[in-house]
Amino acid sequence: MDFDLNQVQGLLDRGIAEAQSVIQNPSKVDDILVQLEEKLKTVQTIGSTLSSVPLMIAMVKAWVKKEYTVVSPKVIACLVGAALYMLKKKDLIPDSIPIIGMADDLAVLGLALKLSEPELKAFSEWRDKRNNGGL
Numbered sequence: 237m238d239f240d241l242n243q244v245q246g247l248l249d250r251g252i253a254e255a256q257s258v259i260q261n262p263s264k265v266d267d268i269l270v271q272l273e274e275k276l277k278t279v280q281t282i283g284s285t286l287s288s289v290p291l292m293i294a295m296v297k298a299w300v301k302k303e304y305t306v307v308s309p310k311v312i313a314c315l316v317g318a319a320l321y322m323l324k325k326k327d328l329i330p331d332s333i334p335i336i337g338m339a340d341d342l343a344v345l346g347l348a349l350k351l352s353e354p355e356l357k358a359f360s361e362w363r364d365k366r367n368n369g370g371l
Contacts, residue, residue: 244343251317251344252310258320259312262300269293272319279338286342288349288356295359304359311355318348 258264276289292315298304299312322341349356 241347244340244347247321247340247344248314248318248347251321252313253317254320255313255315255317256309259300259309259316265296265300265316268316268319268323269296271323275322279342286346286349288353289345291356291360292349292352294363295356298359298363304362306362307355307359311352314348315352318345321345 258268272289273293276286295304295307296312296315299307321344
């Protein structure tokens with residue numbers, strides 16, 4: 237199923253607006269990330285587009301804990317906004333519709349990941365250096 241990119245961007249923008257207030261509360265962000273991980277376990281195949289979700293979750297958690305602060309709060313809000321959209325019960329295509337029910341959720345999350353690729357790459361490099369004793 238194809239989506240109009242402007243439609244998906246609009247959904248993401250609404251999620252970002254909500255996320256900007258949510259990211260001020262670390263426990264709320266952590267709850268959202270746990271719920272996202274659980275929901276993604278129900279997706280049969282997420283493909284390479286969403287393969288960076290674990291990295292995204294790690295980056296958001298590191299930002300919330302103030303371990304990794306070089307990423308813009310706007311990027312964090314974008315990612316948390318996409319997670320919020322994915323967790324909402326009301327969206328373009330109800331999740332109860334087999335197969336295509338998750339399509340809009342995955343499109344919004346996929347777009348957020350695509351828009352955040354440079355930041356995710358920088359975080360991955362920072363984390364690798366840190367884990368290897370470089371920081």
